[in-house]
Amino acid sequence: MRIALFVETYLPYINGVVTHVHALKTGLEMLGHKVLVVTADPAVHHHKMEDGVLYCPCKKIKKLYGYGLASPMSRRREKLLSEFHPDIIHVHQEFGIGLFGFQYAKRHKIPMVYTMHTMYDDYLYYVVPKKLIPAAKKIAGKYPRMFARRAVQVTGPSKKVSEYLHSHGVTKSINVVPNPVELDMFSVKKADLDQVASIRQRYHYAEDDFVVCFVGRIGREKGLDNLFEMWAESLADQKHLKLMIVGDGPDRPRLVELSRQLGIGDQVNMIGKVEHEDLLNYLVACDLYVTASTSDTNSISMLEAMAVGLPVVHIRDDLNRGQVVEGVNGFIFSDAKSLRKKVMGYWQMPEKEKKAFKKSVVASVQDSGAKTLGENLERVYRNALQGK
Known part of the structure:
Protein backbone atom coordinates (compact mmCIF):
# COMPACT_ATOMS: atom_id res chain seq x y z
CA MET A 1 0.00 0.00 0.00
CA VAL A 181 7.10 3.32 22.50
CA GLU A 182 10.55 3.38 20.89
CA LEU A 183 11.79 0.18 22.52
CA ASP A 184 15.28 0.37 21.01
CA MET A 185 15.81 3.87 22.35
CA PHE A 186 14.26 3.32 25.77
CA SER A 187 16.19 0.32 27.01
CA VAL A 188 17.95 0.54 30.36
CA LYS A 189 20.87 -1.35 28.78
CA LYS A 190 21.54 1.67 26.57
CA ALA A 191 21.75 4.15 29.45
CA ASP A 192 25.03 5.95 30.09
CA LEU A 193 25.56 5.21 33.78
CA ASP A 194 28.11 8.01 34.12
CA GLN A 195 25.49 10.44 32.80
CA VAL A 196 22.89 8.94 35.14
CA ALA A 197 25.21 9.53 38.12
CA SER A 198 25.94 13.05 36.87
CA ILE A 199 22.21 13.86 36.69
CA ARG A 200 21.63 12.73 40.27
CA GLN A 201 24.65 14.74 41.40
CA ARG A 202 23.54 17.84 39.46
CA TYR A 203 20.21 17.92 41.30
CA HIS A 204 21.82 17.11 44.67
CA TYR A 205 20.17 13.72 45.10
CA ALA A 206 21.76 11.69 47.86
CA GLU A 207 22.37 7.98 47.40
CA ASP A 208 19.38 7.13 49.58
CA ASP A 209 17.04 9.67 47.93
CA PHE A 210 14.04 8.12 46.16
CA VAL A 211 13.23 10.07 42.99
CA VAL A 212 9.74 10.16 41.48
CA CYS A 213 9.43 11.78 38.05
CA PHE A 214 6.90 13.17 35.61
CA VAL A 215 7.67 13.97 31.95
CA GLY A 216 5.50 16.15 29.76
CA ARG A 217 4.26 19.57 28.75
CA ILE A 218 4.02 21.87 31.76
CA GLY A 219 0.48 23.05 31.19
CA ARG A 220 -2.70 23.15 33.22
CA GLU A 221 -4.09 20.06 31.49
CA LYS A 222 -1.38 17.83 33.04
CA GLY A 223 -2.84 18.08 36.57
CA LEU A 224 0.40 19.16 38.25
CA ASP A 225 -1.44 21.57 40.57
CA ASN A 226 -3.41 18.63 41.90
CA LEU A 227 -0.30 16.46 42.18
CA PHE A 228 1.61 19.15 44.12
CA GLU A 229 -1.29 19.69 46.52
CA MET A 230 -1.64 15.97 47.23
CA TRP A 231 2.13 15.63 47.61
CA ALA A 232 2.22 18.51 50.10
CA GLU A 233 -0.64 16.97 52.07
CA SER A 234 0.75 13.45 52.28
CA LEU A 235 4.46 13.30 51.43
CA ALA A 236 6.01 16.58 52.57
CA ASP A 237 7.40 14.88 55.68
CA GLN A 238 9.55 12.50 53.59
CA LYS A 239 12.67 14.59 52.97
CA HIS A 240 14.48 11.79 51.09
CA LEU A 241 11.58 11.62 48.65
CA LYS A 242 12.09 13.87 45.61
CA LEU A 243 9.88 14.89 42.69
CA MET A 244 11.56 15.58 39.33
CA ILE A 245 9.41 17.38 36.73
CA VAL A 246 10.87 17.12 33.22
CA GLY A 247 9.52 19.42 30.54
CA ASP A 248 8.62 23.01 29.78
CA GLY A 249 5.46 24.99 29.19
CA PRO A 250 3.45 28.06 30.16
CA ASP A 251 2.73 26.90 33.73
CA ARG A 252 6.33 26.25 34.76
CA PRO A 253 7.02 29.59 36.57
CA ARG A 254 3.68 29.42 38.38
CA LEU A 255 4.25 25.84 39.49
CA VAL A 256 7.72 26.64 40.81
CA GLU A 257 6.11 29.29 43.00
CA LEU A 258 3.28 26.94 43.99
CA SER A 259 5.77 24.32 45.20
CA ARG A 260 7.34 26.98 47.44
CA GLN A 261 3.98 28.13 48.78
CA LEU A 262 3.04 24.53 49.58
CA GLY A 263 6.31 23.99 51.46
CA ILE A 264 7.65 21.31 49.09
CA GLY A 265 10.14 23.46 47.17
CA ASP A 266 13.06 21.48 48.62
CA GLN A 267 11.55 18.24 47.28
CA VAL A 268 10.58 19.46 43.80
CA ASN A 269 12.98 20.02 40.91
CA MET A 270 11.41 21.53 37.79
CA ILE A 271 14.33 20.98 35.46
CA GLY A 272 12.85 22.21 32.19
CA LYS A 273 13.19 20.81 28.70
CA VAL A 274 15.34 17.74 28.06
CA GLU A 275 16.26 16.68 24.52
CA HIS A 276 14.54 13.45 23.54
CA GLU A 277 17.82 11.62 22.95
CA ASP A 278 18.89 12.48 26.54
CA LEU A 279 15.62 11.47 28.21
CA LEU A 280 16.64 7.83 28.76
CA ASN A 281 19.37 8.81 31.23
CA TYR A 282 16.97 11.04 33.19
CA LEU A 283 14.43 8.23 33.47
CA VAL A 284 17.09 5.76 34.62
CA ALA A 285 18.15 8.30 37.26
CA CYS A 286 14.66 8.00 38.78
CA ASP A 287 12.85 5.27 40.71
CA LEU A 288 9.16 5.78 39.95
CA TYR A 289 6.91 7.67 37.51
CA VAL A 290 3.80 9.60 38.59
CA THR A 291 1.00 11.37 36.75
CA ALA A 292 -2.17 13.12 37.87
CA SER A 293 -3.22 13.97 34.32
CA THR A 294 -6.65 12.93 33.07
CA SER A 295 -6.23 14.68 29.71
CA ASP A 296 -3.90 12.09 28.17
CA THR A 297 -5.34 9.38 25.96
CA ASN A 298 -2.37 7.00 26.25
CA SER A 299 0.73 8.91 27.39
CA ILE A 300 3.86 8.07 25.40
CA SER A 301 6.04 9.56 28.16
CA MET A 302 4.46 7.07 30.56
CA LEU A 303 5.20 4.20 28.16
CA GLU A 304 8.82 5.35 27.82
CA ALA A 305 9.15 5.25 31.60
CA MET A 306 7.72 1.72 31.66
CA ALA A 307 10.17 0.62 28.96
CA VAL A 308 13.08 1.36 31.32
CA GLY A 309 11.37 -0.37 34.25
CA LEU A 310 9.77 2.52 36.14
CA PRO A 311 6.38 1.56 37.62
CA VAL A 312 3.74 4.22 37.02
CA VAL A 313 1.64 5.71 39.81
CA HIS A 314 -1.43 6.95 37.89
CA ILE A 315 -4.44 8.89 39.13
CA ARG A 316 -7.68 6.93 38.70
CA ASP A 317 -9.01 7.49 35.19
CA ASP A 318 -11.72 5.01 34.26
CA LEU A 319 -11.58 5.74 30.54
CA ASN A 320 -7.87 4.85 30.54
CA ARG A 321 -8.45 1.73 32.62
CA GLY A 322 -6.09 -1.09 31.70
CA GLN A 323 -3.10 1.03 30.72
CA VAL A 324 -1.77 0.83 34.28
CA VAL A 325 -2.55 -2.48 35.97
CA GLU A 326 -2.16 -2.56 39.75
CA GLY A 327 0.74 -4.79 40.73
CA VAL A 328 1.75 -5.50 37.11
CA ASN A 329 3.18 -2.22 35.80
CA GLY A 330 2.19 0.31 38.42
CA PHE A 331 -0.38 1.53 40.91
CA ILE A 332 -3.59 3.59 40.93
CA PHE A 333 -4.30 6.41 43.38
CA SER A 334 -7.32 8.63 43.86
CA ASP A 335 -6.39 11.05 46.66
CA ALA A 336 -3.49 12.22 48.81
CA LYS A 337 -3.79 9.30 51.22
CA SER A 338 -3.66 6.66 48.49
CA LEU A 339 -0.84 8.52 46.73
CA ARG A 340 1.25 8.19 49.89
CA LYS A 341 0.35 4.53 50.29
CA LYS A 342 1.39 3.64 46.71
CA VAL A 343 4.61 5.65 46.65
CA MET A 344 5.74 4.57 50.10
CA GLY A 345 4.72 0.96 49.43
CA TYR A 346 6.98 0.71 46.40
CA TRP A 347 9.83 2.67 48.04
CA GLN A 348 9.84 0.29 51.01
CA MET A 349 9.43 -2.87 48.92
CA PRO A 350 12.27 -5.39 49.43
CA GLU A 351 14.90 -5.11 46.69
CA LYS A 352 14.25 -8.64 45.41
CA GLU A 353 10.53 -7.89 44.94
CA LYS A 354 11.34 -4.50 43.41
CA LYS A 355 13.65 -6.12 40.84
CA ALA A 356 10.95 -8.61 39.83
CA PHE A 357 8.39 -5.81 39.61
CA LYS A 358 10.64 -3.83 37.25
CA LYS A 359 10.88 -6.84 34.95
CA SER A 360 7.08 -7.06 34.93
CA VAL A 361 6.85 -3.36 34.05
CA VAL A 362 9.24 -3.74 31.09
CA ALA A 363 7.41 -6.85 29.88
CA SER A 364 4.09 -4.95 29.87
CA VAL A 365 5.25 -2.72 26.95
CA GLN A 366 7.24 -5.21 24.90
CA ASP A 367 4.41 -5.50 22.35
CA SER A 368 4.21 -1.72 21.94
Whole structure:
Protein backbone atom coordinates (compact mmCIF):
# COMPACT_ATOMS: atom_id res chain seq x y z
CA MET A 1 0.00 0.00 0.00
CA ARG A 2 0.96 3.63 -0.49
CA ILE A 3 -0.01 5.54 2.64
CA ALA A 4 0.06 9.31 3.24
CA LEU A 5 0.16 10.42 6.89
CA PHE A 6 -0.95 13.98 7.67
CA VAL A 7 0.39 15.59 10.85
CA GLU A 8 0.73 19.26 11.82
CA THR A 9 4.32 18.95 13.05
CA TYR A 10 7.03 16.35 12.66
CA LEU A 11 10.68 15.68 13.41
CA PRO A 12 12.88 17.36 14.57
CA TYR A 13 10.04 18.64 16.78
CA ILE A 14 9.04 16.17 19.49
CA ASN A 15 5.65 15.53 21.06
CA GLY A 16 3.41 12.52 21.51
CA VAL A 17 1.77 12.73 18.08
CA VAL A 18 5.13 13.13 16.33
CA THR A 19 6.48 10.08 18.16
CA HIS A 20 3.37 8.10 17.19
CA VAL A 21 3.55 9.05 13.50
CA HIS A 22 7.30 8.43 13.28
CA ALA A 23 6.85 4.98 14.82
CA LEU A 24 3.94 4.28 12.46
CA LYS A 25 6.03 5.27 9.42
CA THR A 26 8.84 3.01 10.64
CA GLY A 27 6.50 0.09 11.34
CA LEU A 28 4.68 0.34 7.99
CA GLU A 29 7.96 0.50 6.09
CA MET A 30 9.15 -2.60 7.97
CA LEU A 31 6.05 -4.33 6.59
CA GLY A 32 6.92 -3.27 3.02
CA HIS A 33 4.54 -0.34 2.54
CA LYS A 34 5.43 3.03 0.96
CA VAL A 35 4.82 5.93 3.34
CA LEU A 36 4.78 9.71 2.87
CA VAL A 37 4.46 12.05 5.85
CA VAL A 38 2.89 15.42 5.02
CA THR A 39 3.64 18.06 7.64
CA ALA A 40 4.05 21.79 8.31
CA ASP A 41 7.44 23.28 9.15
CA PRO A 42 7.95 26.99 9.91
CA ALA A 43 11.64 26.60 8.98
CA VAL A 44 10.90 26.01 5.26
CA HIS A 45 9.76 28.65 2.77
CA HIS A 46 8.87 26.32 -0.11
CA HIS A 47 7.45 22.80 -0.23
CA LYS A 48 10.32 20.34 0.22
CA MET A 49 10.36 16.56 -0.19
CA GLU A 50 13.04 14.78 1.84
CA ASP A 51 13.39 11.16 3.10
CA GLY A 52 9.73 10.34 2.71
CA VAL A 53 8.53 13.60 4.28
CA LEU A 54 6.81 16.50 2.50
CA TYR A 55 7.58 19.65 4.50
CA CYS A 56 5.10 22.48 3.87
CA PRO A 57 5.66 26.19 4.62
CA CYS A 58 3.52 27.65 7.39
CA LYS A 59 3.13 30.48 9.85
CA LYS A 60 4.72 30.00 13.27
CA ILE A 61 2.26 30.24 16.19
CA LYS A 62 4.22 31.34 19.29
CA LYS A 63 1.36 30.51 21.65
CA LEU A 64 1.47 26.86 20.57
CA TYR A 65 5.13 26.13 21.38
CA GLY A 66 6.34 27.59 18.09
CA TYR A 67 4.48 25.05 15.94
CA GLY A 68 3.21 26.18 12.56
CA LEU A 69 -0.18 26.58 10.91
CA ALA A 70 -0.21 25.81 7.18
CA SER A 71 -2.78 26.83 4.61
CA PRO A 72 -5.29 24.03 3.90
CA MET A 73 -5.00 24.83 0.17
CA SER A 74 -1.91 24.51 -2.03
CA ARG A 75 -1.60 23.56 -5.69
CA ARG A 76 2.06 22.64 -5.23
CA ARG A 77 1.21 20.32 -2.30
CA GLU A 78 -1.61 18.81 -4.35
CA LYS A 79 0.76 18.08 -7.25
CA LEU A 80 3.45 16.51 -5.05
CA LEU A 81 0.93 14.35 -3.23
CA SER A 82 -0.68 13.22 -6.51
CA GLU A 83 2.76 12.13 -7.76
CA PHE A 84 2.95 9.83 -4.71
CA HIS A 85 -0.39 8.17 -5.71
CA PRO A 86 -1.66 7.38 -2.18
CA ASP A 87 -4.02 4.44 -1.63
CA ILE A 88 -4.88 5.64 1.90
CA ILE A 89 -5.07 9.11 3.44
CA HIS A 90 -4.48 8.97 7.20
CA VAL A 91 -5.18 12.24 9.04
CA HIS A 92 -3.64 12.53 12.51
CA GLN A 93 -4.44 16.18 13.30
CA GLU A 94 -7.17 18.50 12.20
CA PHE A 95 -5.73 21.91 11.34
CA GLY A 96 -4.15 23.23 8.12
CA ILE A 97 -2.39 20.03 7.10
CA GLY A 98 -5.14 17.73 8.36
CA LEU A 99 -7.83 19.75 6.60
CA PHE A 100 -5.82 19.56 3.37
CA GLY A 101 -5.70 15.76 3.73
CA PHE A 102 -9.44 15.68 4.44
CA GLN A 103 -10.20 17.70 1.30
CA TYR A 104 -7.72 15.77 -0.86
CA ALA A 105 -9.30 12.43 0.10
CA LYS A 106 -12.75 13.80 -0.74
CA ARG A 107 -11.70 15.25 -4.11
CA HIS A 108 -9.85 12.15 -5.24
CA LYS A 109 -12.22 9.59 -3.68
CA ILE A 110 -9.45 7.98 -1.61
CA PRO A 111 -10.37 6.16 1.65
CA MET A 112 -9.57 8.34 4.66
CA VAL A 113 -8.58 7.05 8.09
CA TYR A 114 -8.76 9.52 10.97
CA THR A 115 -6.95 9.23 14.30
CA MET A 116 -7.99 11.52 17.14
CA HIS A 117 -5.00 11.91 19.45
CA THR A 118 -5.91 14.95 21.53
CA MET A 119 -8.80 15.78 23.86
CA TYR A 120 -9.12 19.38 22.74
CA ASP A 121 -11.52 20.38 25.52
CA ASP A 122 -8.52 20.26 27.88
CA TYR A 123 -6.46 22.63 25.72
CA LEU A 124 -8.97 25.37 24.90
CA TYR A 125 -7.56 27.66 27.60
CA TYR A 126 -4.48 28.21 25.37
CA VAL A 127 -6.56 30.08 22.78
CA VAL A 128 -9.95 30.94 24.35
CA PRO A 129 -10.71 33.40 27.20
CA LYS A 130 -11.82 31.57 30.35
CA LYS A 131 -15.39 32.87 30.29
CA LEU A 132 -15.89 31.56 26.73
CA ILE A 133 -14.59 28.02 27.34
CA PRO A 134 -18.04 26.40 28.02
CA ALA A 135 -19.34 27.70 24.68
CA ALA A 136 -16.09 26.82 22.93
CA LYS A 137 -16.33 23.20 24.10
CA LYS A 138 -19.62 22.77 22.27
CA ILE A 139 -18.09 24.12 19.07
CA ALA A 140 -14.81 22.22 19.51
CA GLY A 141 -16.58 18.87 19.53
CA LYS A 142 -18.16 19.49 16.14
CA TYR A 143 -14.83 19.82 14.34
CA PRO A 144 -13.36 16.35 15.04
CA ARG A 145 -16.88 14.97 14.50
CA MET A 146 -16.67 16.23 10.90
CA PHE A 147 -13.44 14.25 10.36
CA ALA A 148 -14.79 11.15 12.08
CA ARG A 149 -18.01 11.12 10.05
CA ARG A 150 -16.13 11.52 6.74
CA ALA A 151 -13.52 8.84 7.57
CA VAL A 152 -14.03 5.23 6.51
CA GLN A 153 -12.18 4.12 9.67
CA VAL A 154 -11.54 6.01 12.92
CA THR A 155 -8.91 5.20 15.53
CA GLY A 156 -7.79 6.54 18.89
CA PRO A 157 -5.18 5.57 21.50
CA SER A 158 -7.72 4.79 24.22
CA LYS A 159 -11.40 4.31 25.01
CA LYS A 160 -11.44 7.98 26.05
CA VAL A 161 -11.47 8.94 22.35
CA SER A 162 -14.46 6.65 21.70
CA GLU A 163 -16.42 8.19 24.56
CA TYR A 164 -15.59 11.72 23.40
CA LEU A 165 -16.60 11.17 19.77
CA HIS A 166 -19.75 9.24 20.68
CA SER A 167 -20.77 12.05 23.05
CA HIS A 168 -20.56 14.41 20.06
CA GLY A 169 -22.79 12.35 17.82
CA VAL A 170 -20.37 9.98 16.08
CA THR A 171 -22.13 6.61 15.81
CA LYS A 172 -19.50 4.44 14.10
CA SER A 173 -17.23 2.18 16.15
CA ILE A 174 -13.76 3.47 17.01
CA ASN A 175 -10.67 1.27 16.69
CA VAL A 176 -8.59 1.55 19.87
CA VAL A 177 -4.95 1.39 18.75
CA PRO A 178 -2.57 2.01 21.71
CA ASN A 179 0.35 4.38 21.33
CA PRO A 180 3.82 3.01 20.61
CA VAL A 181 7.10 3.32 22.50
CA GLU A 182 10.55 3.38 20.89
CA LEU A 183 11.79 0.18 22.52
CA ASP A 184 15.28 0.37 21.01
CA MET A 185 15.81 3.87 22.35
CA PHE A 186 14.26 3.32 25.77
CA SER A 187 16.19 0.32 27.01
CA VAL A 188 17.95 0.54 30.36
CA LYS A 189 20.87 -1.35 28.78
CA LYS A 190 21.54 1.67 26.57
CA ALA A 191 21.75 4.15 29.45
CA ASP A 192 25.03 5.95 30.09
CA LEU A 193 25.56 5.21 33.78
CA ASP A 194 28.11 8.01 34.12
CA GLN A 195 25.49 10.44 32.80
CA VAL A 196 22.89 8.94 35.14
CA ALA A 197 25.21 9.53 38.12
CA SER A 198 25.94 13.05 36.87
CA ILE A 199 22.21 13.86 36.69
CA ARG A 200 21.63 12.73 40.27
CA GLN A 201 24.65 14.74 41.40
CA ARG A 202 23.54 17.84 39.46
CA TYR A 203 20.21 17.92 41.30
CA HIS A 204 21.82 17.11 44.67
CA TYR A 205 20.17 13.72 45.10
CA ALA A 206 21.76 11.69 47.86
CA GLU A 207 22.37 7.98 47.40
CA ASP A 208 19.38 7.13 49.58
CA ASP A 209 17.04 9.67 47.93
CA PHE A 210 14.04 8.12 46.16
CA VAL A 211 13.23 10.07 42.99
CA VAL A 212 9.74 10.16 41.48
CA CYS A 213 9.43 11.78 38.05
CA PHE A 214 6.90 13.17 35.61
CA VAL A 215 7.67 13.97 31.95
CA GLY A 216 5.50 16.15 29.76
CA ARG A 217 4.26 19.57 28.75
CA ILE A 218 4.02 21.87 31.76
CA GLY A 219 0.48 23.05 31.19
CA ARG A 220 -2.70 23.15 33.22
CA GLU A 221 -4.09 20.06 31.49
CA LYS A 222 -1.38 17.83 33.04
CA GLY A 223 -2.84 18.08 36.57
CA LEU A 224 0.40 19.16 38.25
CA ASP A 225 -1.44 21.57 40.57
CA ASN A 226 -3.41 18.63 41.90
CA LEU A 227 -0.30 16.46 42.18
CA PHE A 228 1.61 19.15 44.12
CA GLU A 229 -1.29 19.69 46.52
CA MET A 230 -1.64 15.97 47.23
CA TRP A 231 2.13 15.63 47.61
CA ALA A 232 2.22 18.51 50.10
CA GLU A 233 -0.64 16.97 52.07
CA SER A 234 0.75 13.45 52.28
CA LEU A 235 4.46 13.30 51.43
CA ALA A 236 6.01 16.58 52.57
CA ASP A 237 7.40 14.88 55.68
CA GLN A 238 9.55 12.50 53.59
CA LYS A 239 12.67 14.59 52.97
CA HIS A 240 14.48 11.79 51.09
CA LEU A 241 11.58 11.62 48.65
CA LYS A 242 12.09 13.87 45.61
CA LEU A 243 9.88 14.89 42.69
CA MET A 244 11.56 15.58 39.33
CA ILE A 245 9.41 17.38 36.73
CA VAL A 246 10.87 17.12 33.22
CA GLY A 247 9.52 19.42 30.54
CA ASP A 248 8.62 23.01 29.78
CA GLY A 249 5.46 24.99 29.19
CA PRO A 250 3.45 28.06 30.16
CA ASP A 251 2.73 26.90 33.73
CA ARG A 252 6.33 26.25 34.76
CA PRO A 253 7.02 29.59 36.57
CA ARG A 254 3.68 29.42 38.38
CA LEU A 255 4.25 25.84 39.49
CA VAL A 256 7.72 26.64 40.81
CA GLU A 257 6.11 29.29 43.00
CA LEU A 258 3.28 26.94 43.99
CA SER A 259 5.77 24.32 45.20
CA ARG A 260 7.34 26.98 47.44
CA GLN A 261 3.98 28.13 48.78
CA LEU A 262 3.04 24.53 49.58
CA GLY A 263 6.31 23.99 51.46
CA ILE A 264 7.65 21.31 49.09
CA GLY A 265 10.14 23.46 47.17
CA ASP A 266 13.06 21.48 48.62
CA GLN A 267 11.55 18.24 47.28
CA VAL A 268 10.58 19.46 43.80
CA ASN A 269 12.98 20.02 40.91
CA MET A 270 11.41 21.53 37.79
CA ILE A 271 14.33 20.98 35.46
CA GLY A 272 12.85 22.21 32.19
CA LYS A 273 13.19 20.81 28.70
CA VAL A 274 15.34 17.74 28.06
CA GLU A 275 16.26 16.68 24.52
CA HIS A 276 14.54 13.45 23.54
CA GLU A 277 17.82 11.62 22.95
CA ASP A 278 18.89 12.48 26.54
CA LEU A 279 15.62 11.47 28.21
CA LEU A 280 16.64 7.83 28.76
CA ASN A 281 19.37 8.81 31.23
CA TYR A 282 16.97 11.04 33.19
CA LEU A 283 14.43 8.23 33.47
CA VAL A 284 17.09 5.76 34.62
CA ALA A 285 18.15 8.30 37.26
CA CYS A 286 14.66 8.00 38.78
CA ASP A 287 12.85 5.27 40.71
CA LEU A 288 9.16 5.78 39.95
CA TYR A 289 6.91 7.67 37.51
CA VAL A 290 3.80 9.60 38.59
CA THR A 291 1.00 11.37 36.75
CA ALA A 292 -2.17 13.12 37.87
CA SER A 293 -3.22 13.97 34.32
CA THR A 294 -6.65 12.93 33.07
CA SER A 295 -6.23 14.68 29.71
CA ASP A 296 -3.90 12.09 28.17
CA THR A 297 -5.34 9.38 25.96
CA ASN A 298 -2.37 7.00 26.25
CA SER A 299 0.73 8.91 27.39
CA ILE A 300 3.86 8.07 25.40
CA SER A 301 6.04 9.56 28.16
CA MET A 302 4.46 7.07 30.56
CA LEU A 303 5.20 4.20 28.16
CA GLU A 304 8.82 5.35 27.82
CA ALA A 305 9.15 5.25 31.60
CA MET A 306 7.72 1.72 31.66
CA ALA A 307 10.17 0.62 28.96
CA VAL A 308 13.08 1.36 31.32
CA GLY A 309 11.37 -0.37 34.25
CA LEU A 310 9.77 2.52 36.14
CA PRO A 311 6.38 1.56 37.62
CA VAL A 312 3.74 4.22 37.02
CA VAL A 313 1.64 5.71 39.81
CA HIS A 314 -1.43 6.95 37.89
CA ILE A 315 -4.44 8.89 39.13
CA ARG A 316 -7.68 6.93 38.70
CA ASP A 317 -9.01 7.49 35.19
CA ASP A 318 -11.72 5.01 34.26
CA LEU A 319 -11.58 5.74 30.54
CA ASN A 320 -7.87 4.85 30.54
CA ARG A 321 -8.45 1.73 32.62
CA GLY A 322 -6.09 -1.09 31.70
CA GLN A 323 -3.10 1.03 30.72
CA VAL A 324 -1.77 0.83 34.28
CA VAL A 325 -2.55 -2.48 35.97
CA GLU A 326 -2.16 -2.56 39.75
CA GLY A 327 0.74 -4.79 40.73
CA VAL A 328 1.75 -5.50 37.11
CA ASN A 329 3.18 -2.22 35.80
CA GLY A 330 2.19 0.31 38.42
CA PHE A 331 -0.38 1.53 40.91
CA ILE A 332 -3.59 3.59 40.93
CA PHE A 333 -4.30 6.41 43.38
CA SER A 334 -7.32 8.63 43.86
CA ASP A 335 -6.39 11.05 46.66
CA ALA A 336 -3.49 12.22 48.81
CA LYS A 337 -3.79 9.30 51.22
CA SER A 338 -3.66 6.66 48.49
CA LEU A 339 -0.84 8.52 46.73
CA ARG A 340 1.25 8.19 49.89
CA LYS A 341 0.35 4.53 50.29
CA LYS A 342 1.39 3.64 46.71
CA VAL A 343 4.61 5.65 46.65
CA MET A 344 5.74 4.57 50.10
CA GLY A 345 4.72 0.96 49.43
CA TYR A 346 6.98 0.71 46.40
CA TRP A 347 9.83 2.67 48.04
CA GLN A 348 9.84 0.29 51.01
CA MET A 349 9.43 -2.87 48.92
CA PRO A 350 12.27 -5.39 49.43
CA GLU A 351 14.90 -5.11 46.69
CA LYS A 352 14.25 -8.64 45.41
CA GLU A 353 10.53 -7.89 44.94
CA LYS A 354 11.34 -4.50 43.41
CA LYS A 355 13.65 -6.12 40.84
CA ALA A 356 10.95 -8.61 39.83
CA PHE A 357 8.39 -5.81 39.61
CA LYS A 358 10.64 -3.83 37.25
CA LYS A 359 10.88 -6.84 34.95
CA SER A 360 7.08 -7.06 34.93
CA VAL A 361 6.85 -3.36 34.05
CA VAL A 362 9.24 -3.74 31.09
CA ALA A 363 7.41 -6.85 29.88
CA SER A 364 4.09 -4.95 29.87
CA VAL A 365 5.25 -2.72 26.95
CA GLN A 366 7.24 -5.21 24.90
CA ASP A 367 4.41 -5.50 22.35
CA SER A 368 4.21 -1.72 21.94
CA GLY A 369 6.91 -1.20 19.32
CA ALA A 370 6.78 0.29 15.82
CA LYS A 371 6.12 -3.02 14.05
CA THR A 372 3.11 -3.82 16.27
CA LEU A 373 1.70 -0.35 15.59
CA GLY A 374 2.21 -0.87 11.86
CA GLU A 375 0.44 -4.24 11.98
CA ASN A 376 -2.49 -2.77 13.91
CA LEU A 377 -2.97 0.04 11.39
CA GLU A 378 -2.37 -2.24 8.42
CA ARG A 379 -5.55 -4.11 9.38
CA VAL A 380 -7.44 -0.81 9.67
CA TYR A 381 -6.21 0.27 6.21
CA ARG A 382 -7.27 -3.01 4.61
CA ASN A 383 -10.75 -2.59 6.05
CA ALA A 384 -10.83 1.00 4.77
CA LEU A 385 -9.88 -0.13 1.25
CA GLN A 386 -12.71 -2.68 1.38
CA GLY A 387 -15.12 0.09 2.35
CA LYS A 388 -15.80 -1.40 5.79
